[in-house]
Amino acid sequence: xxxxxxxxxxxHPPLLHAPYAATVQRAPSMPPVPLPHTLSELTGxxxxxxxxxxxxxxxxxxxxxxxxxxxxxxxxxxxxxxxRPIPHTLVEVWQANASGRYFHSVDQHxxxxxxxxxxxxxxxxxxxxxxxxxxxxxxAYPWRxxxxxxxxxxxxxxxxxxxxxxxxxxxMYFPGDPLMPYDPISQSIRDDRARERLVSxxxxxxxxxxxALGYRWDIVLRGCEATPFxxxx
Amino acid sequence: xxxxxxxxxxxxxxxxxxSLTVKESLGSMTGAEAKGERIRVRFRLFxxxxxxxxxxxxxxxxxxxxxxxxxxxxxxxxxPDPACCGFGRLATDADGACVFDTxxxxxxxxxxxxxxxxxxxxxxxxRGLLRQLMTRMYFEGDPALADDPVLKLVPAGRRxxxxxxxxxxxxxxxxxxxQGTDETVFFEI
Numbered sequence: 001x002x003x004x005x006x007x008x009x010x011x012h013p014p015l016l017h018a019p020y021a022a023t024v025q026r027a028p029s030m031p032p033v034p035l036p037h038t039l040s041e042l043t044g045x046x047x048x049x050x051x052x053x054x055x056x057x058x059x060x061x062x063x064x065x066x067x068x069x070x071x072x073x074x075x076x077x078x079x080x081x082x083x084r085p086i087p088h089t090l091v092e093v094w095q096a097n098a099s100g101r102y103f104h105s106v107d108q109h110x111x112x113x114x115x116x117x118x119x120x121x122x123x124x125x126x127x128x129x130x131x132x133x134x135x136x137x138x139x140a141y142p143w144r145x146x147x148x149x150x151x152x153x154x155x156x157x158x159x160x161x162x163x164x165x166x167x168x169x170x171x172m173y174f175p176g177d178p179l180m181p182y183d184p185i186s187q188s189i190r191d192d193r194a195r196e197r198l199v200s201x202x203x204x205x206x207x208x209x210x211x212a213l214g215y216r217w218d219i220v221l222r223g224c225e226a227t228p229f230x231x232x233x
Numbered sequence: 234x235x236x237x238x239x240x241x242x243x244x245x246x247x248x249x250x251x252s253l254t255v256k257e258s259l260g261s262m263t264g265a266e267a268k269g270e271r272i273r274v275r276f277r278l279f280x281x282x283x284x285x286x287x288x289x290x291x292x293x294x295x296x297x298x299x300x301x302x303x304x305x306x307x308x309x310x311x312x313p314d315p316a317c318c319g320f321g322r323l324a325t326d327a328d329g330a331c332v333f334d335t336x337x338x339x340x341x342x343x344x345x346x347x348x349x350x351x352x353x354x355x356x357x358x359x360r361g362l363l364r365q366l367m368t369r370m371y372f373e374g375d376p377a378l379a380d381d382p383v384l385k386l387v388p389a390g391r392r393x394x395x396x397x398x399x400x401x402x403x404x405x406x407x408x409x410x411x412q413g414t415d416e417t418v419f420f421e422i
Contacts, residue, residue: 006421012242013363020244022361025281026411028419033387035367035420038343040354043304044294045320050256081237094252102248106288120252156246158253163306164294164354165422169365171243188363189241197240220237 002080002223004037004165013188020184021145037165044163046089050122057123059093059135067117069098069136071212074172074200077129078159081224085129086166091219092158093121093133100139100153109142134212140179152179152186161221172217173199242365245358247288254290254324262293262335264316269298269336274370274397274405278329278357281412285329289359291409293321293333295352300339309342332404337372343382350377350384357409366419370407373398383420391418 015027035041055061060071074093078086096102096119099111103118117136125131138153154171161167173180180186180199189195197220206214245253263271274293278286296302297317301309313319323331335353343349350371357366371378373396378384384392394417397405409417 004422007239011239015363017363020361020363022244023363024361025284026286026359026361027363028366028416029281029412030416030418032367032419032421035383035386035422036344037422038349038383039302039307039341040294040296040349040352040369041422042306042344043302045318046304079237081239083237092252094249096248103251104248106247118251120255156243156249156252158245158249163304164356164367167292167356167365168240168242169245169358170240171246185243185363194238194241197238198243220239222239224236 002162002225004223007222010191010194013190017184017188019146020188041164044165044167045160046162052122052124057121057133059117059119059121059133061134062118063116065116067097067114067136069114069117069139071134072137073132073134073206073208073212073214074155074217075130075132075206075214076216076218078125078131078161078219078221079129080221084225085125086161086221087125087127087129089125089162090160091123091125091131093135093155095119095135095138095155096141098136098139100141107141111139111141137174145184150179150182152177152183157219159219159221162223166221166223168219168221170219171198174215175199175202242363244360244363245290247360249290250324254322259320259322260331260333262295262318262321262333267298267316267336268314269317269339271334272337272405273332273334273403274353274407275330275332275400276325276355277406277408278325278359279408279410283413285327286325286359286411287327287329289325289329289357291323291325291331292356292358293335294354294356295319295335295338296341298336298339300341302341340377345382347382348377348380350375350381352381355407355409357411366411367422368409368417368419369395370397371395372405387418394418
């Protein structure tokens with residue numbers, strides 16, 4: 001039987017992080033009420049709400065032509081806190097194109113859309129928890145949070161895992177991005193080691209010669225098999 | 234084996250629509266043959282200034298009309314209604330609103346030998362939310378509310394934030410206030 005110990009302080013960002021201006025009026029001011037896990041939380045949507053299409057995990061093959069930009073492979077494993085793979089779970093991704101522009105009417109910054117790139121993908125993990133996407137390295141883009149604000153290149157990820165408790169929406173970053181220290185969204189994770197868990201690693205074995213660079217990123221969802229022990233301070 | 238720490242959460246941001254909420258059908262959570270009472274639920278999402286949140290995303294999870302979850306962890310001896318998927322997901326519109334069509338869930342076990350009043354689990358995502366928020370929608374007027382073990386954990390003066398109320402057309406209305414006066418109760422799960 002899997003149990004779901006609460007995250008530790010520092011595992012996740014706080015809801016209120018004033019440098020990220022949108023949190024100021026959206027973060028609840030009252031502490032959350034602890035909820036013992038009932039069947040309502042120990043279950044969740046498992047079966048995928050849309051069938052997965054053949055090109056859903058290859059964002060470079062969803063249109064008639066090749067998208068512009070640097071072709072990359074992003075792959076890894078979805079694991080629980082014991083390192084056990086989470087098989088057959090839905091992974092959804094979305095991202096800007098190589099110019100840093102989203103396929104979205106609200107994004108009006110002066111960078112071109114790419115008619116051959118939407119930037120939306122989905123896949124299911126295999127029996128060993130593996131996932132793999134082919135895509136284009138997203139560009140950095142400006143936003144209006146503060147003067148001269150730029151988001152580091154990132155890919156949004158959405159995962160369900162086995163139940164409601166394991167639901168995770170997050171962002172994957174790229175190694176060595178010079179914008180990260182100035183980014184209030186990634187810096188909202190105060191613990192350096194926790195923030196590093198969102199940074200993918202260049203992987204030469206995943207790289208396909210003369211075709212695409214590989215980035216490996218493993219995702220850890222809540223949950224373990226054993227009774228939790230006290231973490232050493 | 235040394236324990237791994239979970240991957241930290243980050244905001245869904247403002248630009249998820251073209252990927253996560255393309256299918257309007259995710260607002261229609263049941264097939265034509267679903268058993269039970271059909272209900273329409275209208276959610277509205279407000280920020281701390283009382284302004285509608287036009288770029289939020291609401292996910293629902295619920296049992297079918299017989300109180301059975303479509304999930305292997307639900308070991309009650311009854312079959313889930315194949316026409317009730319239990320999951321819904323919609324973006325909020327310019328008024329901070331979205332509307333789901335589903336069936337009224339049945340009461341469910343609490344895992345400790347007791348019973349929970351009918352409710353829908355509600356997860357809220359938005360730009361400016363660095364983690365998703367979890368709450369529950371119960372039904373005003375349900376006699377089972379008085380004995381619900383989760384509502385008992387909530388200070389009496391705040392329980393009303395978890396109740397949907399029917400409008401004159403019979404649509405259940407549930408307002409989620411992220412912050413401030415009448416702030417909705419959110420749960421740590």
